[in-house]
Amino acid sequence: MTLEELQSVVYNAGIVGAGGAGFPTHKKLSEGVKQIVVNAAECEPLMMVDHHIFAKHFQSVIDTLNIIMDIMGAEEAIFGIKKKNMWLLDQKIVKSLENTRVKIKEIPDIYPAGDEVVLVYETTGKIIPEGQIPMSVGVVVINTETLYNIRKALDTGETVCEKYVTIAGDVREDITVKVPVGMKIKELFSQLGYEDMTGKAVINGGPMMGKLVDFENDVVTKTTKGLLVFPETHSIIQRKRMSVSTMLKRASAACCYCTMCTDVCPRYLLGHSIQVHKILRAASHCEVNDADAFLQSTLCCGCGVCTVMGCQQMLNPQAISTMAKETLAKKGYRRTESVKPDKPRPEREGRLIPSDTLIDRLGIRKYVKDKVERRYIDFYPDTVYIPMSQHVGKPASAIVKIGDAVKKGQMIAKTDENALGTTIHSSIDGIVKSVNEKEIVISVI
Ligand code: SF4
Ligand code: SF4
Incomplete structure (x- = not known):
């Protein structure tokens, strides 16, 4: 497979950075990359999506790394994972990587270990110059879930229309579930049995960088990684309000x-x-x-x-x-x-922030669990509201119209392949009910 073919597969699958702002991944896959750094830090407290990916699909992630390293001509890949999470990795696979181009790098359990500038320093020793991207030092950073999405696109042409999301905080049970993109967050909580959310607020993302959810209207997108619940009176919520x-x-x-x-x-x-x-x-x-x-x-x-x-x-x-x-x-x-x-x-050495210190300062110790259940729950929303902009760059434009019948996984919107942007797919089988610049609404027949 050529680099152009790889970029095309990734673009057509609508793959974007699964953990941050949603940078279109096909734009990161380029020549001239010396090192690929895998962001397996998952440094915000309570977030547990990547844990499940590298515990369950580690071999797939490594295989994908080898494929894209060959295509991009990269010299090595470095899997940056916190020391405390090393036990999640299959040790037979870790051993098989000795003397190969894929290195496992234990990084300190500090916050924010997953920030690109910090991660690149901790894994490669290089400091990205101010205002520049990792490529300026020959590095590209890819999130664990993003790599897993590339794997699925290469194997079966699967597109990104579902998202792994951790539900944690002030809830009965911490879980990570797979949710159709465009499902209303309110409906997701309702289907999980949280009907009455009075006195609680939900954050999309971690307690440090996450944003308050508009519970009536917000939907799960390709970059939703965690939905954390806290009492309205918690200092995290007060600060964000x-x-x-x-x-x-x-x-x-x-x-x-x-x-x-x-x-x-x-x-x-x-x-x-x-x-x-x-x-x-x-x-x-x-x-x-x-x-x-x-x-x-x-x-x-x-x-x-x-x-x-x-x-x-x-x-x-x-x-x-x-x-x-x-x-x-x-x-x-x-x-x-x-x-x-x-x-x-x-x-710097004396001022690094241990994750444990951060957890105590945030006042969330009672919400921290060692393990989070991965639940295989099928969600069946009657209607999905799929945003045209779930990524960095230009919003997508619809390629379907009202009344069209669409299938789960079918492309429904796209930005030009040469522009900064990506493709968007339906997350259910249904009929297109409305199309505008902001979203495509699809309902089951
Ligand atoms: S949020 Fe504060 S600590 Fe973090 S990079 Fe910005 S200025 Fe620095
Ligand atoms: S009081 Fe000190 S720490 Fe707080 S914002 Fe001002 S300079 Fe920064």
């Missing part, structure tokens, strides 16, 4: 400029020039002349360490930095300079 204007007011009154938020920032500790206390100061004091402070927000990965582990004044530098970053991105503003650190700051 606070408006930006309140955050800015509180910051202007209470920030003592102690710099502790910057001192613990993982990107700063790897030598990048981000100084989040300056971003917060410039935003909360309207220091519009300090353009560089605002532009530093483009170096932020939104991990939240500054807020949860740094600030003792209960301020939220993460949210303010993210707001500044998103505002600049919409306008297309970028930093022109790019520092290229060759080593981390000397204080």
Whole structure:
């Protein structure tokens, strides 16, 4: 198989990064890659999707790595997994990898080990220059579930129309289930027996980086990895509910400029020039002349360490930095300079955040389980609402119309193969009920 054929299989299967923003995977598969790093860190507390993939489908993931390494001409692949999760791997397979191009790398149990810049450093020793992608140091990072999706596309042409999702937190039972893309989250919880969610809130993603769910309207997408439930009164929910204007007011009154938020920032500790206390100061004091402070927000990965582990004044530098970053991105503003650190700051070693410390600081110890059941439940939604944009780049355009009969797995929307985007597929057999720029609605006949 040629590289172009591989890219085409991945594009036609609609494969995007399964854990983050949903970067179209076919765009990552290119020539010139020296190392493929597998992100098996799953560093946000309570998330357990990748655990199941590498416990149950480790050999498939390794086989896929070998195939794409050959096609891309990569020299080696590095499987970055936390030491505490090594026991999940089939040790016979681990042994069979000795002296091969696939390396298993134990990474420390720190947060955010899964951030691309941190992961690439921990697995390869390379530091990605500021504002650049892993490819700038000859590396491509692929998530475990994404690799598994490539495997299924290569074997059977299976498309991405279902998603593994962990349900955890303040629930009766922690489980990981496979859910049709486009299923309403409210209906999913209802089918799992959670009819009354009064006094609870749901986060899409981990407790650090996840976003509050609009329980009536939000649906499962290709990037939904976890749906975590917490009481409305929990500090995680309270923090995520606070408006930006309140955050800015509180910051202007209470920030003592102690710099502790910057001192613990993982990107700063790897030598990048981000100084989040300056971003917060410039935003909360309207220091519009300090353009560089605002532009530093483009170096932020939104991990939240500054807020949860740094600030003792209960301020939220993460949210303010993210707001500044998103505002600049919409306008297309970028930093022109790019520092290229060759080593981390000397204080990094002493400031790494152990996952256990983070769990205690977040107040979620009682929700943490050693194991999460993988349940094979078939969900049968009557209607799915499939978003046209579940990925980074251009939204897809419909290739079906109202009244069309579609099958599960059938392509229903796509972006041009040359643009940044991907294809989208129906997750049920049914009839197209409506089509607009935002979604395609399909109901069972
Ligand atoms: S969220 Fe905070 S700690 Fe994380 S990268 Fe951004 S500024 Fe640094
Ligand atoms: S840690 Fe809090 S108080 Fe200190 S500089 Fe950062 S935002 Fe301000």
